[in-house]
Amino acid sequence: MTLNNYFVTGGAGFIGSNFIRYLLNRYQDIRIINFDKLTYAGNLNNLSDIEKDPRYIFFRGDICDKKNIENAFDQFHMDYIINFAAESHVDRSILNPNIFFTSNVLGVLNLLEVSLKQGVKKYLQISTDEVYGSLGKTGAFTETTSLDPRSPYSASKASADLLTQAYFHTFNLPINITRSSNNYGPYQFPEKLIPLTILNCLSGKKIPIYGDGLNIRDWIHVDDHCAAIDLVLHKGIPGEIYNVGANNERSNIEIVKLIIQIITDLHQDLKVSDDLISYVKDRKGHDQRYAINSNKIQKELHWKPSISFESGMINTIRWYLLHPDWLNSIITKDYFLYYQNLYGNSFQL
Numbered sequence: 001m002t003l004n005n006y007f008v009t010g011g012a013g014f015i016g017s018n019f020i021r022y023l024l025n026r027y028q029d030i031r032i033i034n035f036d037k038l039t040y041a042g043n044l045n046n047l048s049d050i051e052k053d054p055r056y057i058f059f060r061g062d063i064c065d066k067k068n069i070e071n072a073f074d075q076f077h078m079d080y081i082i083n084f085a086a087e088s089h090v091d092r093s094i095l096n097p098n099i100f101f102t103s104n105v106l107g108v109l110n111l112l113e114v115s116l117k118q119g120v121k122k123y124l125q126i127s128t129d130e131v132y133g134s135l136g137k138t139g140a141f142t143e144t145t146s147l148d149p150r151s152p153y154s155a156s157k158a159s160a161d162l163l164t165q166a167y168f169h170t171f172n173l174p175i176n177i178t179r180s181s182n183n184y185g186p187y188q189f190p191e192k193l194i195p196l197t198i199l200n201c202l203s204g205k206k207i208p209i210y211g212d213g214l215n216i217r218d219w220i221h222v223d224d225h226c227a228a229i230d231l232v233l234h235k236g237i238p239g240e241i242y243n244v245g246a247n248n249e250r251s252n253i254e255i256v257k258l259i260i261q262i263i264t265d266l267h268q269d270l271k272v273s274d275d276l277i278s279y280v281k282d283r284k285g286h287d288q289r290y291a292i293n294s295n296k297i298q299k300e301l302h303w304k305p306s307i308s309f310e311s312g313m314i315n316t317i318r319w320y321l322l323h324p325d326w327l328n329s330i331i332t333k334d335y336f337l338y339y340q341n342l343y344g345n346s347f348q349l
């Protein structure tokens, strides 16, 4: 039996930890090396249920340090590299763009270099629909839409995509890039809209909404995204980019009102209502609308999303309600300071 080694970077974060669990459930003859720096967003509690699985190994390391990566590569021959490691929050990229370019671009350069040296079967760069910029009222991004990133975060991700493509064209490195829409599901750090809203409902705090709340995002359940990544990794044609989305466009205010409604239905003694909503000064350069066309992956690789938005949201909210310890482990002094810095001192915590 041949054992395939999967080098998953950023596996202690939201999507990476869900992906590791997805792989372990699906494959037996596998070894997963989770390589993560454990920034504020990396949390080994995300993987506490599988940490003793003999197919899983954790390495603390930084993709910006090539020696760190090579140490892991000296121990195993890596077959697949799946790069989730990144600074991932737009607001933080506005406050501090430097770290975004260090991790999201220079880190990717290191990974591409070691992939080439090792002769991996596939290097998969996990990217985002945000590289395409912002849409008006109609239309959707396809893989041929030109790149037009607007935030330091999306600019760093677009740069990494271009670098990844360059390694395919110049060195024949077998790469793929996936660009997915906004993910939701368990284990997401509560700075992003959905877990932040759930957390604030549970603790009776104001829910900040940028601007008029009408910015639109296209939502996909993280498990549907993981299935698409698995498919692209094993079946994607080298050099190709695949958009991943589930046709679920919602405005931010719709999402927040839906969460309040679901929590009210699930937990009637929690007195939550729309009164918690607090409109705050808009994010600088806030993209108006994202919508993703994923016909290519549907047609060529026969992927399709399987989780309806309604049931996915109910299960996600139920998960957060059932895991208060997980939420509490994240809510540190640093978290509150950051939150206050972003939304202003007058914002009720």
Ligand SMILES: NC(=O)c1ccc[n+]([C@@H]2O[C@H](COP(=O)([O-])OP(=O)(O)OC[C@H]3O[C@@H](n4cnc5c(N)ncnc54)[C@H](O)[C@@H]3O)[C@@H](O)[C@H]2O)c1
Pocket: 009, 010, 011, 012, 013, 014, 015, 016, 035, 036, 037, 038, 039, 040, 041, 042, 043, 061, 062, 063, 064, 083, 084, 085, 086, 087, 088, 089, 103, 107, 126, 127, 128, 129, 157, 179, 180, 181, 182, 183, 184, 189
């Ligand atoms: N969350 C979304 O909706 C979404 C949508 C599309 C694409 N993506 C992309 O998917 C990837 C994962 O996103 P996420 O939401 O899980 O992010 P996350 O912030 O939850 O996790 C990122 C992980 O990367 C690790 N990390 C950061 N810098 C590192 C470094 N220099 N070296 C090693 N590890 C490092 C962190 O410790 C953390 O565990 C990112 O590349 C992001 O751009 C996210």
